[in-house]
Amino acid sequence: MDITVVGEGAVLAVPDILRLHAGVEVRRASAAESFTAVRAAAARLAQALGGAGIAAEDVRTVELSLGPEYEAYPKVAAYRAVQGVEVVVRDLAQADRIIDTVAGVGEEARLNGLAFELSDPAGALKEARAWAFRDAAAKAAQYAELAGRPLGRVVSVSEDVRGGPQPMRTTLAAAAETNASISPGRQTLTVTVQVGYDFA
Numbered sequence: 536m537d538i539t540v541v542g543e544g545a546v547l548a549v550p551d552i553l554r555l556h557a558g559v560e561v562r563r564a565s566a567a568e569s570f571t572a573v574r575a576a577a578a579r580l581a582q583a584l585g586g587a588g589i590a591a592e593d594v595r596t597v598e599l600s601l602g603p604e605y606e607a608y609p610k611v612a613a614y615r616a617v618q619g620v621e622v623v624v625r626d627l628a629q630a631d632r633i634i635d636t637v638a639g640v641g642e643e644a645r646l647n648g649l650a651f652e653l654s655d656p657a658g659a660l661k662e663a664r665a666w667a668f669r670d671a672a673a674k675a676a677q678y679a680e681l682a683g684r685p686l687g688r689v690v691s692v693s694e695d696v697r698g699g700p701q702p703m704r705t706t707l708a709a710a711a712e713t714n715a716s717i718s719p720g721r722q723t724l725t726v727t728v729q730v731g732y733d734f735a
Contacts, residue, residue, distance in 0.1 A: 537687075537690060537731055537732060537733050538675060538732050538734060539729060539731045539732075540671045540674040540675045540678065540729070540732070541674075541727060541728070541729050541730075542666075542668060542669070542670030542671025542673075542727070542728050543666075543667055543670055543725065543726070543727050543728075544665065544667030544669075544670060544728075545663060545666070545723055545725040545726075546659050546662045546663045546666070546723070546724055547721045547722070547723055548653055548721065548722055548724060549719060549720075550627075550651035550652050550653055550720075550722050551625075551627060551653060551719075552623060552624070552625055552652050552653070553623070553624040553627055553649055553650075553719070554622070554623055554624075554649060555621070555622040555623075555624060555630075555634065555637070555646075555649045556597070556619065556622075556646075556648045556649060557580070557619070557620055557622055557637045557644070557646055557647060558580070558598060558617060558619030558645045558647065559576035559577050559579075559580055559617070559618055559644060560573070560616070560617045560643055561576060561616050562604065562613040562615050562616075563613060563614055563616075564613060564614070565614060566603075566616075569613075569614040569615065569616040570601050570614075572616065572643075573601075573616035573617065573643070574618070576618070576643040577618040577620075579640050579641070580637065580640045580644070581594060581620075583636050583637070583639065583640055584637070586636075587632060587633055587636040589623075593622065593623035593625070594620050594622055594623075595620060595623075596618065596619070597620060597621045598617055598618065598619030599617070599619075600615075601614065601616045601617075602614065602615060603615075617645075619645075622637075627717075627719060630717045631717060634646065651719040651720070651722065653724075656724060659724045660696065660726060663724050663726040664694070664726050664728065666726075667694070667726045667728040668692075670728075671728055671729075671730040672730070675730065682734070684734045684735065685734075685735040686732055686733075686734065687732055687733025687734055687735040688732070689730060689731065689732055690731045690732065690733055691729075691731035692728060692729070692730050692731075693729045694726055694728045694729070695726070695727045695728075696724070696725070696726050696727075697724070697725040697726075697727070698722060698723055698724035698725055
């Protein structure tokens with residue numbers, strides 16, 4: 536005979552990395568003009584980010600699109616081109632300055648949201664696992680006592696981890712309007728563990 540219980544452990548951790556979703560967008564009369572303009576704007580953005588201290592490997596292209604916008608189909612009003620990037624900001628003290636740098640590229644600049652994350656969640660997860668396992672063990676011991684049976688050895692363990700980068704698009708929009716600084720807050724990492732015990 537055996538028993539299976541579920542334990543949960545949660546820890547709060549302060550994120551130390553910002554992933555900023557930014558880019559450039561243009562509209563021109565022809566597809567060629569639009570594409571040329573967006574590539575030029577993207578080059579200015581990359582140069583500005585480099586000048587602000589962002590390493591080239593911390594800028595990743597995540598979007599490149601070009602297409603018509605219709606006034607009344609099939610009449611084309613303009614061609615829209617977009618190039619988007621994900622920027623990894625490793626020093627959160629520089630977050631506001633990096634955001635200002637993107638905005639300063641010009642009217643083509645776009646800020647599309649951000650997410651905070653932990654660069655090394657291993658320590659927090661280790662603590663959460665310990666709490667989860669202790670929670671499961673306490674439940675198993677209580678059930679064994681209620682059943683009047685001694686609790687045996689652990690025969691199975693499985694886990695589920697929740698938590699990770701948290702998108703905060705509305706926060707970014709509010710910050711742009713109020714000139715407020717960007718805050719990472721705290722992030723909850725939760726481990727749920729399912730532990731099976733023998734009833735001796």
